[in-house]
Amino acid sequence: MKKLFTTLCIIPLAFCISLAQHITHGPVTGALTANSARMYVRTDAAMPYTIEVSDHPNFSTLLSFPDSTLPELDNSRIITVSGLQPYTKYYYRVIIDGFEEERSGSFTTFPEEGTKGNYVLTTGSCQETSNMDVFDRMLELEPIMMLHTGDFTYPSYQMNQDYPENYTRAQESWRRRYNEDRMKDMLLYVPIDYVADDDDNYNGNCAHYRTGLTLDTSSGEVVNGFTLSPVPAHARENWFRSYVEYFPGYEMVDTSEGLYHSFKMGNAEFFFMDTRATASPAPEAYSYDSVANNWTFAPDTNHRIISVNQMNWLKNSLVASTADWKFLVGGVPFNKSLRRLINFGLAAQGFTFDLNGERGSGFRLAAGFSDYWAGYPHQQEELLNFLASNNIKDVISISGDTHHNVMDDGTNSGIPEMNASGLSVANLQLAYWIDYYGQQLGQPHVGDSLWNGGGNGVDNMNFNDAFGKIEIFEDDSVQLCIIDYEGTTISCMTIVNSTIASVDEAQSTSTKFDILVYPNPSDNLFTIKLPENYLLCGKEKCRITDIPGKLVSVIDLEKDKGANTFTVSVQSSPGIYLLDFNAGKNKVQKKLLVK
Numbered sequence: 001m002k003k004l005f006t007t008l009c010i011i012p013l014a015f016c017i018s019l020a021q022h023i024t025h026g027p028v029t030g031a032l033t034a035n036s037a038r039m040y041v042r043t044d045a046a047m048p049y050t051i052e053v054s055d056h057p058n059f060s061t062l063l064s065f066p067d068s069t070l071p072e073l074d075n076s077r078i079i080t081v082s083g084l085q086p087y088t089k090y091y092y093r094v095i096i097d098g099f100e101e102e103r104s105g106s107f108t109t110f111p112e113e114g115t116k117g118n119y120v121l122t123t124g125s126c127q128e129t130s131n132m133d134v135f136d137r138m139l140e141l142e143p144i145m146m147l148h149t150g151d152f153t154y155p156s157y158q159m160n161q162d163y164p165e166n167y168t169r170a171q172e173s174w175r176r177r178y179n180e181d182r183m184k185d186m187l188l189y190v191p192i193d194y195v196a197d198d199d200d201n202y203n204g205n206c207a208h209y210r211t212g213l214t215l216d217t218s219s220g221e222v223v224n225g226f227t228l229s230p231v232p233a234h235a236r237e238n239w240f241r242s243y244v245e246y247f248p249g250y251e252m253v254d255t256s257e258g259l260y261h262s263f264k265m266g267n268a269e270f271f272f273m274d275t276r277a278t279a280s281p282a283p284e285a286y287s288y289d290s291v292a293n294n295w296t297f298a299p300d301t302n303h304r305i306i307s308v309n310q311m312n313w314l315k316n317s318l319v320a321s322t323a324d325w326k327f328l329v330g331g332v333p334f335n336k337s338l339r340r341l342i343n344f345g346l347a348a349q350g351f352t353f354d355l356n357g358e359r360g361s362g363f364r365l366a367a368g369f370s371d372y373w374a375g376y377p378h379q380q381e382e383l384l385n386f387l388a389s390n391n392i393k394d395v396i397s398i399s400g401d402t403h404h405n406v407m408d409d410g411t412n413s414g415i416p417e418m419n420a421s422g423l424s425v426a427n428l429q430l431a432y433w434i435d436y437y438g439q440q441l442g443q444p445h446v447g448d449s450l451w452n453g454g455g456n457g458v459d460n461m462n463f464n465d466a467f468g469k470i471e472i473f474e475d476d477s478v479q480l481c482i483i484d485y486e487g488t489t490i491s492c493m494t495i496v497n498s499t500i501a502s503v504d505e506a507q508s509t510s511t512k513f514d515i516l517v518y519p520n521p522s523d524n525l526f527t528i529k530l531p532e533n534y535l536l537c538g539k540e541k542c543r544i545t546d547i548p549g550k551l552v553s554v555i556d557l558e559k560d561k562g563a564n565t566f567t568v569s570v571q572s573s574p575g576i577y578l579l580d581f582n583a584g585k586n587k588v589q590k591k592l593l594v595k
Helices: 002-018 133-140 167-178 233-246 308-320 336-347 362-368 377-389 430-440 498-511
Strands: 023-030 037-043 048-054 063-068 076-081 089-096 105-108 118-124 146-148 192-194 209-213 226-230 261-265 268-272 286-289 294-297 325-329 352-355 358-361 395-399 405-408 417-420 466-473 477-484 489-496 516-518 525-529 542-546 551-554 565-569 575-583 586-594
Touching: 023 089, 023 105, 023 167, 023 192, 037 048, 037 089, 037 167, 048 076, 063 076, 076 233, 118 417, 133 466, 133 477, 167 233, 268 308, 294 336, 294 362, 308 377, 336 362, 336 377, 358 362, 405 466, 405 477, 405 489, 417 466, 417 477, 477 586
Parallel strands: 118 146, 146 192, 268 325, 325 395, 395 417
Antiparallel strands: 023 037, 037 076, 048 063, 048 089, 089 105, 118 466, 209 226, 261 268, 286 294, 352 358, 405 417, 466 477, 477 489, 516 525, 525 565, 542 551, 542 575, 575 586
8 A cells, every 4th residue: 555655656746757847048039031940949957859840830730850958058059940931820849858848939931032011020129127018019019020139138237247258157148138027928929130239248339348438426526538448359259159159040241250140031131230349449539638628529430330341241232132121230320310419418518417317418428329320420421322322222220229219211310210229228218308408508309300200208208118110011111110018109100112202202293283191001091181172082083902903992972172181991901002093184193001
């Protein structure tokens, strides 16, 4: 009897042990293509495992990829799953010791290169507080990928800021990233690509030197100046190595000098730039006059944010690209009008104020923007001139770092830009305070001079954590939206394909007649406005069709003479539709984007 009792106790124990969960971090999916993906897994000890992938949720048919986590890789492993079909949803699970691990998920492969369609991606950077609701909102959008533009947690806050000097701490930094609450669950379903940023490079502004601002003295007086200290070469090498070994990323162009790469998705191409690893230290652009106690900003032509090799790679890749949409993805804003803040800060360099929760001077404001593209004006103009001289259009910047979320359609930024950099931070009031102090000192409104696409604190008091949504509508347009952690859309702007925009402009000029459609894109309701005092069209003269020409609806409204505005509902699936207005010589066609 005692023997039987002992056996009954042992059996459940053995069963429980066999069902023990071994995955400690991951799975994390990256380097997505139309036919493959890379997947990171870490286990509690080095052991064999198998990733099973299927296009059926019940795994009735599957592909198996056996491998083993390795002790020399911190009990982790990145493997490639291949043989997949384009634009197909796949489910995956991890099998260890014959049992399925709890952490499983799904992803959708990219469409084939050149395929035009309706695609959604998300983006953001900077996460350091406990509020991680943004990742729940991202997951609701079912994006095909997240573009993370830096500060994927702050290991330098949680560990010593020189953590890359010790490779075991570099390994630990990746475990901390993959252990972020809520994000780790989102990553089971959303593939990711990641820009190396300042927190990854010795918590400095470039990988060769750590730069910073001289802090306030204990007396409360503000001291203007820089600190500059070299970064040990092995710390830089440790960071590059750890990125390659622990992040399931795309193949890098040249890991000897930086982490930059590109990938194609449908009719879009993404160029991930490393704006930190080879950037000239920001202090080199400044000079100090000890007699006048005055700083000036005068960078020379060798003051670069990316290396010559990386710039040549970027130029050649842009010229060769056949994509309808080209995205420059980097850790810092491209916006060329931020040079205005450098100049403004230096003009008020002796003025002390509290900005975005920090006490500082105008000098600190200027210096804080000097490691962005605007702080490297010669190379920024070089790139903009290259785009213009080679007629490279439909280029959009996606960036991070600033701890708020703002956009511009290119009027101020040089090229359209979404700067989404407030995923989970303590204060997102930067634009608000810049506007508040700036207008007191005669500066223009930030919505006119810096970010006309809106965002946190631009004509609003929404300072919630938020992320960026990128939605591609075939070759017609790209809609950029900033969405907060509650699901509220703070602002949106639509970038229309340059070819379509020029045709619309030519038609408007030649006919002197046009239709205003807004909002566009829309869920289904569009407001259509005709020129003043123009009689609305009658039956068979306002038609909405899909792209192949199938009739969706006919607008048949009887209005008094002079009426010119009405609302139309397009109750159809997301996509592109055509609104044809035909009244005598006045013929206009508009594309309606149903999202």
